[in-house]
Amino acid sequence: MTESCGKTHKKIETPLARAKGLGSAKSGYKHWWMQRVTALALIPLSVWLLFHLPNIFTASYAEAQLWMSDPWNAVTLLLFLWAAFYHALLGLEVIIEDYVHCHVGKPVMLIFTRFLFLGAGVMAVYAVLKINFA
C-alpha cells in the first residue's frame, strides 16, 4: 500500500519487492558531506559575523561602506553567504524529503527551493559587490 498526494494505491507485491523498491540511488554521500562541511565553515564565519554585526547595525551607510571596502571583510562576508545559503538549502531539502510524500508536490517544492535559495544567494552576493565597488 503506497500513499501519495492523499491517494492510496493498493499494490499486490511481495514484502521483499516493496522493501527493495527502486533500489539504491547510489548517491546521498555528497549531500551529507557538504552539510557537514558548510556547518564546519559556519562556526568561525558566524562568530566573525556576530562580532561585527552590532557595529554595522549602528553604523551610518558611509561607515558600513568603509567597513566593507576592506577586502578581508568583503571576502569573509561572501564566504559566510555561500556557506549559509548552501547549508540552509541542504537542510530545507532534507525537511521536504522527510515530510512531503506527494510525488508531484515533492519535486516541485525541491525545485522551487533551489531557485529560491540560488536567487536569494545571488542577490546577497550582488549586494555585497555593489556596496563594495559602487
Next chain:
Amino acid sequence: MAKFTLPKNSKIGKGKSFKAENAGENKKTFRIYRWTPDGEENPRLDTYEIDMDKCGPMVLDALIYIKNNIDPTLTFRRSCREGICGSCAMNIDGTNTLACTKAIEDCRSDDNIKITPLPHLPVVKDLVPDLNHMYAQYASIEPWMKTDSPPPSQERLQSPEDANRLNGADGHGPAMCILCYCCTTACPSYWWNGDRYLGPSTLLQASRWVHDTRDEATGERLDQLEDPFKLYRCHTIMNCTSACPKGLNPAKEIAEVKKRIAERQH
C-alpha cells in the same frame, strides 16, 4: 504529507475495566491497547487490576497473568521470557522495550501502566504488530556471508579483535542485536519514511556485515546502502540507542557506515 494524527478508525477509545476481586493492598492497574480485525470497532484501552501477590515481577508476567486468569482474549507475542528472542517488544509506560526484561517496579508510572503495540506499525491484533516490512528490509541487505574466494577447507579465520568489532568487547556489539525492532519503531525518521528508510535495526545489521573481515562484498554492500532514503534518512535523533533493551548503539553503527562511505571517497 507525513501524518501527525491517527486516522479516524485508529483513534483509541475507552475500554472495559476488570477489577481484582479478593485482592489485598498490593494491587496494580494496567491499561492495555486492544484491537481486533474482526468487526468495525475502534481500538480501546482496557483496564486490568492485578493482585501483585499472585503475579511475577516482570511486565510479561502481568500480561500472562491477565491472559491466564482475567481475559484469555488478550493477544501478544512472547517466547523466551529472558530477553533473547525479541518477541515481546512493545511500548510499555511510554518506552519501547521487552516486556520480559522490564520489571513492573521499574515503570515510571507507579500505577496505571499503559501498554501499547510498537508504534507506527499496522496492528495485527492487540499487542501484535505487523513486522513483515521490517523483516523484508532486513532480507534486502542480504545478511549472510558473501565471498568470491573458494571456500576454505576449515573455518574462516578472524582475529579476536575483528570478532570483538562484531560482538563488542563488552558484549554490546552489533551482532548481539535480537531484531526486536524497539529501535526502529522508536525512530521518528522511520515513522515518516519507513517505506524507504531501512531504520536503525536493519542498518545496525548492515554495519555488522560491512565490518565483518571475512566478508568480501563490503563495496557492494556500501553501494546498496548509499541512498538518500535507505541510509541518509538517519538524522542522528538517537531514539534508537536510548530505546535498545539490549544496550546496543544503533546510532553509532549507522554513523560508522556513513564513515565507511566517506572513507572510499577520499
